[in-house]
Amino acid sequence: MEFWHGFLLITSVHLLAAASPGPDFVLVSQQTLAKGRRTGLICSLGITLGLAVHIIYSVLGLATLIAHSQPLLTAIKWLGGC
Template sequence: MFETLQQYQLEFYTIALIHLLAVASPGPDFAIVLRHSIRFGRRTAVITSIGIGLAILLHVSYSLLGIGLLIKTTPWIFKTLSYVAATYLGWIGIAAIRSSTGAYSEQSNGEHRHLSDKKAFIRGFLTNGLNPKATLFFLSLFAVVISAQTPTNIKIFYGVYLAIATGLWFSLLSCLLSYSKIRQFIGRNGHWFDRAMGILLIGLAIQLIVSDLF
């Protein structure tokens, strides 16, 4: 396995770099992790990050099976996916905007509102799994960057790496936001962060619908 992987080092490094640039850019995943970090605390944000990471395996699976090509070439399927994702992001965004001004006063002391681990995981998984842009990203990755001659086991390795790297990236973000000075700052200004994330999520939802119409 590792001897075979050495033959595809350049391909792997290219994938890793593209993925790093993609995961670091603002988007639904970033917004939901940031919101959960400032709203519910580090544990909830890390579990949300794990959900996002595992959702990557969903994209990898249908890309390997060729189902992704069907989604891309069948307009009504892709349009339905876009509308479902837009509705979901819009719902989360509205909830964020409606957050109360005093909702973060207790967080400066290290206390947070509660969101169950199950709900946090599901939110992370759905945010990434329903994202049409993630669908297009992985379709492009497997169609353009990854050679058709690359063995299936190497492609699976790529997928596992992308899932782990994504989960670790957002988990790191969650941990950074848990430092006392950052938490105290959030305790004073958290509702503005929440509303900003809400506007971002709603903007992303609108973008999904508008890009689909035109």
Template sequence: MYWAEFLTVALIHLLAVASPGPDFAIVVRESVANGRRAGTWTALGVGSGIFVHVGYSLLGIGLIVSQSILLFNALKWLAAAYLLYIGLKALRAKPAEPGSLELAGAALERSARGAFTTGFVTNGLNPKATLFFLSLFTVVINPHTPLWIQAGYGLYLAAATALWFCLVARLFSQPRVRAGFARLGHWFDRAMGAVLIALGVKLALTQLR
């Protein structure tokens, strides 16, 4: 009975998650800089962040946020500041010293908790995701759909998001890909920093409609 609605939700989500944004940029950066393990944990953090949006959408808090310019702007500026912070750190990346590339992975291994938190915060603070899920749960999903089915949709969205970004992490953590970035790693970090800063600025300029 609800298959048509579910397929609509799945298709819209597929188009949204495949669109490059802060989540994509942060997973790629973690995967290239710190390897598959870090990239995967970041992807799982992004997927878990979906539960934040699903939770308040089911509770109706998303509607309050969407109607309150003050709350929306607070969320928007917090997310923008976080992206700018990460971007500025990446812009300050310095060239690796000769012979240090082999030791860097062992000496500065990214913790699972740190990678997961980065992914979770990046997704959880994204106000565009707030509006996306608000639209999804108020326009696409019938309000008369049982709550447990809507929760099931949310579980799928979180799992699908995590799976997609795990695949992204797997791709960008391939030895050949990482080796290609290794020699010019600091330039890659700086480029990704610029992307994150641009996303942060764009986010800061986002208007509530």
């Protein structure tokens, strides 16, 4: 029963953290209330595109490292397994 208690506790904490508003939410809310819906949507789009750039170069960089290094791939597998 200890496993399930810990699992549910960690899952609950992660769900609360993911659901809590952050600085992006504050910025979009501020822009929407001050300048209207269109500005809020444009602000949301800008945040999304900025995050997409970081995600893409992170994924491509990691894929390149993995493709060129068998020991690194093994290390990532071990870390993921842990």
